[in-house]
Amino acid sequence: MKALRSTAVIAAALLCWEAVCRLGHVSPAILPPPSQVAGKWWEYLVTGELPRDAVATLLRVGVGFVIGAGLALPLGLWMGARDRIYELFNPIVQLLRPIPPIAYIPLAILWFGLGNPPAFFLISLGAFFPVLMNTIAGVRSVDAIYVRAAQNLGARSGTLFWRVLFPGAMPSILAGLRVGIGVAFIVVIVAEMIAVNSGLGYRILEAREYFWSDKILAGMVSIGVIGLAIDTVMARINGRLLRWHRGLGNA
Amino acid sequence: MPEPALQIRGVGMRFGSIVALDRIDLAVTKGEFVCLLGPSGCGKSTLLNAIAGFTQPTSGEILAFGKRVLEPQPERAMVFQEYALFPWMTVRENVAFGLRIRGDREARAKADALLDKLALRGFGDRFPKDLSGGMRQRVALARCLALDAPMLLMDEPFGALDALTRRSMQDELLRIWTELQQTIVFVTHGIEESLLLADRVVVMTYRPGTVKKIVTVALPRPRDEATPEFSAAFRAITQLVREEQRRHERDEQT
Numbered sequence: 001m002k003a004l005r006s007t008a009v010i011a012a013a014l015l016c017w018e019a020v021c022r023l024g025h026v027s028p029a030i031l032p033p034p035s036q037v038a039g040k041w042w043e044y045l046v047t048g049e050l051p052r053d054a055v056a057t058l059l060r061v062g063v064g065f066v067i068g069a070g071l072a073l074p075l076g077l078w079m080g081a082r083d084r085i086y087e088l089f090n091p092i093v094q095l096l097r098p099i100p101p102i103a104y105i106p107l108a109i110l111w112f113g114l115g116n117p118p119a120f121f122l123i124s125l126g127a128f129f130p131v132l133m134n135t136i137a138g139v140r141s142v143d144a145i146y147v148r149a150a151q152n153l154g155a156r157s158g159t160l161f162w163r164v165l166f167p168g169a170m171p172s173i174l175a176g177l178r179v180g181i182g183v184a185f186i187v188v189i190v191a192e193m194i195a196v197n198s199g200l201g202y203r204i205l206e207a208r209e210y211f212w213s214d215k216i217l218a219g220m221v222s223i224g225v226i227g228l229a230i231d232t233v234m235a236r237i238n239g240r241l242l243r244w245h246r247g248l249g250n251a
Numbered sequence: 252m253p254e255p256a257l258q259i260r261g262v263g264m265r266f267g268s269i270v271a272l273d274r275i276d277l278a279v280t281k282g283e284f285v286c287l288l289g290p291s292g293c294g295k296s297t298l299l300n301a302i303a304g305f306t307q308p309t310s311g312e313i314l315a316f317g318k319r320v321l322e323p324q325p326e327r328a329m330v331f332q333e334y335a336l337f338p339w340m341t342v343r344e345n346v347a348f349g350l351r352i353r354g355d356r357e358a359r360a361k362a363d364a365l366l367d368k369l370a371l372r373g374f375g376d377r378f379p380k381d382l383s384g385g386m387r388q389r390v391a392l393a394r395c396l397a398l399d400a401p402m403l404l405m406d407e408p409f410g411a412l413d414a415l416t417r418r419s420m421q422d423e424l425l426r427i428w429t430e431l432q433q434t435i436v437f438v439t440h441g442i443e444e445s446l447l448l449a450d451r452v453v454v455m456t457y458r459p460g461t462v463k464k465i466v467t468v469a470l471p472r473p474r475d476e477a478t479p480e481f482s483a484a485f486r487a488i489t490q491l492v493r494e495e496q497r498r499h500e501r502d503e504q505t
Contacts, residue, residue, distance in 0.1 A: 153349035
């Protein structure tokens with residue numbers, strides 16, 4: 001019933017859009033009707049262009065995310081577990097964190113030229129901070145009573161870290177990874193508009209050059225669907241890993 | 252003279268200007284069941300944490316089995332009021348945790364045997380969130396028993412349970428204690444609970460926490476609250492505790 005109602009809302013929105021276009025209020029060059037966008041999307045798909053673009057984009061997200069999260073996770077664990085390391089690094093983290101990854105674009109091009117390297121740099125930067133901040137917060141918020149209980153049962157630093165602090169921080173770490181991959185996906189689109197000539201971001205910018213508004217919209221829809229798919233997969237993984245967690249909504 | 256398991260000598264604890272504990276002297280013999288009783292704020296949990304080795308007293312010393320307490324040790328196993336079960340581990344993993352640290356190859360089998368003993372058979376693969384309060388506290392108890400600790404430290408372990416569950420947990424604990432003869436230091440604010448369980452009840456004063464009086468409970472076991480002897484002991488201890496409670500309330504008003 002719920003699903004039916006929300007589907008009805010989507011269908012109504014599409015119908016309104018279609019009607020506005022059909023009644024001739026807007027030029028199809030500015031806003032093509034959804035039926036035309038769907039047609040274009042199908043064409044984009046069957047020619048193999050969309051799959052190629054999607055793969056290029058996903059590869060970039062994957063590489064950038066692995067680099068960014070791969071650096072942020074150990075640093076976050078270290079900073080979370082050791083107060084001295086936290087005090088040492090926290091000021092510089094706080095200084096760099098508010099700079100949006102997009103602001104690094106000029107520097108990225110200056111350093112890495114065009115092509116994949118600046119894109120990887122920007123995407124990993126986008127994933128880095130959410131993962132770092134959540135990992136630090138996760139480790140630091142593990143209830144002291146678990147640490148006491150573990151020490152009382154004979155656990156010393158290694159066991160304490162891997163069997164208490166790390167799993168205790170896991171819900172927060174996974175939330176950070178989920179946000180991180182979301183940001184990486186935003187950044188990849190921007191990076192593709194600027195530094196490379198493949199991928200979904202590049203394709204919609206290219207379509208603008210030719211005034212193909214239907215293709216722009218088809219590309220945007222694809223970006224949305226892939227973004228949703230990534231987030232759904234992450235949510236599934238979280239749910240699987242956090243079976244023990246209380247009050248877990250799969251949202 | 253029976254051998255002392257625990258010696259507390261002139262122990263004081265300050266947090267800034269607050270004196271939480273002041274010159275506590277107490278000796279507990281091996282196999283003895285002692286309750287620390289007092290209103291909240293009397294420092295009984297503070298004292299227990301110091302015995303566990305989580306904190307160091309600011310003056311005096313604590314000796315367990317003749318050795319000075321400097322850090323937490325499995326020989327002084329702690330049962331927390333909040334259970335403190337690791338929520339990310341299954342019940343079995345929780346119970347086997349201490350054994351695995353020791354490198355015990357039979358950790359799993361021993362954990363399962365303890366789960367059976369504490370009426371938790373079939374719950375080994377569950378996570379703590381799926382268990383009731385009473386079951387969680389039995390898991391916490393099993394986790395400590397797994398290590399054959401000669402001393403159990405219990406911080407209001409049944410405080411969060413409903414009355415009926417608490418009663419059956421008390422019986423369970425007495426059965427285990429009768430069988431294994433550990434030394435038990437049990438913190439509670441329940442007068443009846445202390446009289447049901449303890450050989451001696453240490454009544455503590457409110458801030459600074461000191462020993463007000465040590466009452467030996469001479470009632471035979473199993474104890475029955477319905478006897479006049481029990482009632483007499485209950486009245487006597489209630490009198491002592493209420494004096495401290497009144498001081499506590501006066502303190503809060505000012």
